[in-house]
Amino acid sequence: MSDHEKIKKVSIIISKGTLEGVYPGLIMANGARMAGIEVNVFFTFFGLDAITKKKMNNLKVDTVGNPALGFPTLIAALPGMSSFVTKKMKQQMEELDIPPVPEFIEMISDAGGKIYACLATVEMFKLKKEDFCDQLDGILTVGEFYELSAGGQIIFT
Amino acid sequence: MSDHEKIKKVSIIISKGTLEGVYPGLIMANGARMAGIEVNVFFTFFGLDAITKKKMNNLKVDTVGNPALGFPTLIAALPGMSSFVTKKMKQQMEELDIPPVPEFIEMISDAGGKIYACLATVEMFKLKKEDFCDQLDGILTVGEFYELSAGGQIIFT
Amino acid sequence: MSDHEKIKKVSIIISKGTLEGVYPGLIMANGARMAGIEVNVFFTFFGLDAITKKKMNNLKVDTVGNPALGFPTLIAALPGMSSFVTKKMKQQMEELDIPPVPEFIEMISDAGGKIYACLATVEMFKLKKEDFCDQLDGILTVGEFYELSAGGQIIFT
Numbered sequence: 333m334s335d336h337e338k339i340k341k342v343s344i345i346i347s348k349g350t351l352e353g354v355y356p357g358l359i360m361a362n363g364a365r366m367a368g369i370e371v372n373v374f375f376t377f378f379g380l381d382a383i384t385k386k387k388m389n390n391l392k393v394d395t396v397g398n399p400a401l402g403f404p405t406l407i408a409a410l411p412g413m414s415s416f417v418t419k420k421m422k423q424q425m426e427e428l429d430i431p432p433v434p435e436f437i438e439m440i441s442d443a444g445g446k447i448y449a450c451l452a453t454v455e456m457f458k459l460k461k462e463d464f465c466d467q468l469d470g471i472l473t474v475g476e477f478y479e480l481s482a483g484g485q486i487i488f489t
Numbered sequence: 490m491s492d493h494e495k496i497k498k499v500s501i502i503i504s505k506g507t508l509e510g511v512y513p514g515l516i517m518a519n520g521a522r523m524a525g526i527e528v529n530v531f532f533t534f535f536g537l538d539a540i541t542k543k544k545m546n547n548l549k550v551d552t553v554g555n556p557a558l559g560f561p562t563l564i565a566a567l568p569g570m571s572s573f574v575t576k577k578m579k580q581q582m583e584e585l586d587i588p589p590v591p592e593f594i595e596m597i598s599d600a601g602g603k604i605y606a607c608l609a610t611v612e613m614f615k616l617k618k619e620d621f622c623d624q625l626d627g628i629l630t631v632g633e634f635y636e637l638s639a640g641g642q643i644i645f646t
Numbered sequence: 647m648s649d650h651e652k653i654k655k656v657s658i659i660i661s662k663g664t665l666e667g668v669y670p671g672l673i674m675a676n677g678a679r680m681a682g683i684e685v686n687v688f689f690t691f692f693g694l695d696a697i698t699k700k701k702m703n704n705l706k707v708d709t710v711g712n713p714a715l716g717f718p719t720l721i722a723a724l725p726g727m728s729s730f731v732t733k734k735m736k737q738q739m740e741e742l743d744i745p746p747v748p749e750f751i752e753m754i755s756d757a758g759g760k761i762y763a764c765l766a767t768v769e770m771f772k773l774k775k776e777d778f779c780d781q782l783d784g785i786l787t788v789g790e791f792y793e794l795s796a797g798g799q800i801i802f803t
Contacts, residue, residue, distance in 0.1 A: 336498075336639040336640025336641075337639060337640065338635075338636070338639050339635050339638065339639050341650075342635075342643075345670075347670050347803070352534055352535070355534070356502075356504050356533060356534060356645070359609055359631060360631055362631075363630065363631025363632050363634070363635065364631070364632075364635060366631075366632055367631075367632040367635055367636075369635060376670060377666055377669070377670060378666070424613045424614075425613065427613075428609060428612055428613055430609065430613075452673055452742060452744065455742055456738045456739065456742055456744075457738075473677065474673060474674055474676075474677025474678070474680075474681075475677050475678075475680055475681040477677075478652075478653050478656075478677065478678060478681055478683060479652070479681075481653065481799075482650040482651060482652050482653050483650025483651065484650075485638075485642075485643045485799075486656075486799045486801055487643055487645050488645060488670070488801050488802060488803050489504070489645050493655075493796040493797025493798075494796060494797065495792075495793070495796050496792050496795060496796050499792075499800075509691055509692070512691070513659075513661050513690060513691060513802070516766055516788060517788055519788075520787065520788025520789050520791075520792065521788070521789075521792060523788075523789055524788075524789040524792055524793075526792060581770045581771075582770065584770075585766060585769055585770055587766065587770075642795075642799075642800045644800055644802050645802060646661070646802050
């Protein structure tokens with residue numbers, strides 16, 4: 333389709349902690365590995381939830397701040413509504429053979445993708461190395477992230 | 490301004506279904522075409538709403554999840570509030586000669602920009618080819634998207 | 647870590663007006679300057695709040711549209727809740743020596759980073775040059791932004 337040189341590396345930043353905020357980055361990371369592209373995934377801010385043992389199993393869909401779901405706000409704000417939509421999205425993912433977040437991260441890591449956390453926000457949320465899932469390859473400064481990303485595409489999600 | 494080689498291609502991903510989530514990508518796509526830059530626009534997740542016939546005319550502003558609008562949350566959550574702000578933003582766009590979303594997509598397509606949907610999320614939302622607007626150029630896997638994007642900039646919005 | 651050519655320039659777009667929407671772009675801009683990378687920061691849509699004198703001191707955290715914070719929605723929507731979480735995040739930033747937004751922008755500008763506003767959205771919100779902080783280096787069209795960004799990475803936040 334193009335006579336340009338193929339993409340060799342992508343460095344994907346995941347900065348949100350909602351289910352619909354985490355999946356796009358993981359899908360792009362997984363798609364890149366499947367296409368033989370080198371992958372770094374860098375978690376920052378609320379995105380850190382996706383790689384902390386305590387929270388990675390409990391990411392939720394944002395129902396209130398998303399008029400695209402078509403709920404009137406006062407309905408979207410009802411207790412249980414976010415859990416309901418979250419459950420539905422998880423089922424849809426399962427039907428598509430897209431794994432839950434923890435398994436998806438394991439899969440990307442097993443395929444050679446690297447998993448990093450952002451030092452500044454790790455400190456901000458007072459997290460420790462042992463709070464993270466086993467796939468974590470390191471905690472990096474922004475400068476180190478730029479070094480790692482040289483020669484590739486940076487994708488902030 | 491720079492002795493670097495000019496940007497030749499941008500591949501813009503639109504992942505949100507709110508009006509303020511869709512416009513930045515479209516404005517960047519249109520600006521690129523006007524500057525003679527090759528353009529691919531790739532719609533994924535709730536961003537798909539912007540190219541489905543049923544929803545593309547009814548995108549809304551997220552009033553609740555946006556303290557930048559300056560509404561107290563309980564006001565922002567009132568029924569009709571999102572419609573009110575949406576109407577106001579649409580008027581502001583019109584004054585600036587920025588077209589409504591369907592016409593904007595038509596304009597970008599007519600100017601040679603390519604419009605793609607993301608296969609994984611098309612399947613997740615159980616959409617069919619006939620659900621999309623006529624400008625759709627194809628439904629792509631993530632791997633195909635990376636191939637198309639080689640030699641350019643990937644911009645995730 | 648890599649034999650690729652180092653990143654020489656980053657052009658960071660800040661499009662959101664929440665505190666957690668503005669900080670990632672500023673942290674990446676600052677980290678880039680500290681690593682000797684050329685930096686352009688381009689503010690658009692609600693991101694403009696971060697460089698307007700009236701609003702840059704009062705950015706808030708979005709508590710309602712962020713289930714990652716762990717509040718039930720109806721609690722998150724209580725008057726004062728966004729202010730409370732905002733105050734807490736500001737304290738955490740301070741402990742980390744991350745300055746408040748206005749000082750952070752001044753710091754990036756003093757270190758040689760360039761601060762730009764997006765013409766289309768400046769007009770949409772009917773802003774004037776005098777509404778912006780002193781660090782503003784210019785108001786650019788999207789085409790001019792692409793020109794400036796040539797030879798570097800575009801990062802949309």
